[in-house]
Amino acid sequence: MEQKAESSYLEYNSQRSPLIIPEYGRHLQKLIDQLTQIKDRDERNKAAKYVISVMGTLNPHLRDVPDFQHKLWDQLFIMSDFKLDVDSPYPIPSPEALNLRPDRLKYPQNFPKYRFYGNNIKYMIDVATKWEEGEMKSALILVIANHMKKSYLSWNKETVEDEVIFQHLYELSDGKINLMTSNEELSNSQSLIKVNKKVSNKAQFNNQNKNSNQKNQFKKKINQKNKRN
Structure with a gap:
């Protein structure tokens, strides 16, 4: 009976709302959902800056991006489904801008x-x-x-x-x-x-060298595996 009572509190992924940006995980998504429910604006602003710092820690590779902070703030509003009302240092994105599709490329016909x-x-x-x-x-x-x-x-x-x-x-x-x-x-x-043949021969020679290098690497791996065994 106790096991049945405990299983009733289990939460399955199929019952959860889909993650807007899955890379950040479920816990951060829940944190942002709680952030939107804070009534005091000052507290909400403080909490938003804390969430931004957490997002930056989870994505250190973004620090090489010139507009690093701007990207994080945009992602914060996107993950809140644009329900978050805080003071952002950058222009707040809109759902319309997010759903815009690029113009169709004109291929030469x-x-x-x-x-x-x-x-x-x-x-x-x-x-x-x-x-x-x-x-x-x-x-x-x-x-x-x-x-x-x-x-x-x-x-x-x-x-x-x-x-x-x-x-x-x-x-x-x-x-x-x-x-x-x-x-x-x-x-x-x-x-x-002759010029055309030289170009084609050069490309063929490069392909042959590439294939031979791949074969040599494969042989080395086999030899290393045999030595270990």
């Missing part, structure tokens, strides 16, 4: 005709068309054309004539950049292919 160039090339072309005529603009256009040729070769793995790149550049710039009648020559296809 461009579907270019030549996808192997990417959206950045189109952006660079648009910028180049707005520059004033001169050596700087001519140099930028030549850099863009060479990069287009390099991108073309990295996807198609074939040689390409400069006239093809000039035609694509003309189309992507809406006819504002025309190199088809110029005497400009782009970098040699073979040299650009």
Whole structure:
């Protein structure tokens, strides 16, 4: 009978109210709930400062945050479900501000005709068309054309004539950049292919080193375990 009487006073998590910020635990949440029920304002202010000091002790990593105290005071009001009425050294947050959702990110939904160039090339072309005529603009256009040729070769793995790149550049710039009648020559296809191969080989070499290091570490752990046994 005594065991049944004692079990009736047990409090299960399923019967408790959910924790607003679980990291602080149930005891601090109860302390804040009691804080909101203090009638005397001066006593309530003193108790709030004590709770802030406890919260700071529980989260020493927040001391590296520049706005450490401001964050703790905001969390105090949030955990009190915005029912706490005390003198805060910082602006009191509102439930509306807490429930605000960030603006939806605008992802590029461009579907270019030549996808192997990417959206950045189109952006660079648009910028180049707005520059004033001169050596700087001519140099930028030549850099863009060479990069287009390099991108073309990295996807198609074939040689390409400069006239093809000039035609694509003309189309992507809406006819504002025309190199088809110029005497400009782009970098040699073979040299650009070698550059692409060097980049891919370097990435492959790094992956191989990473895998070999992981294997060596695994072997060391096995050897250490065998020695202990």
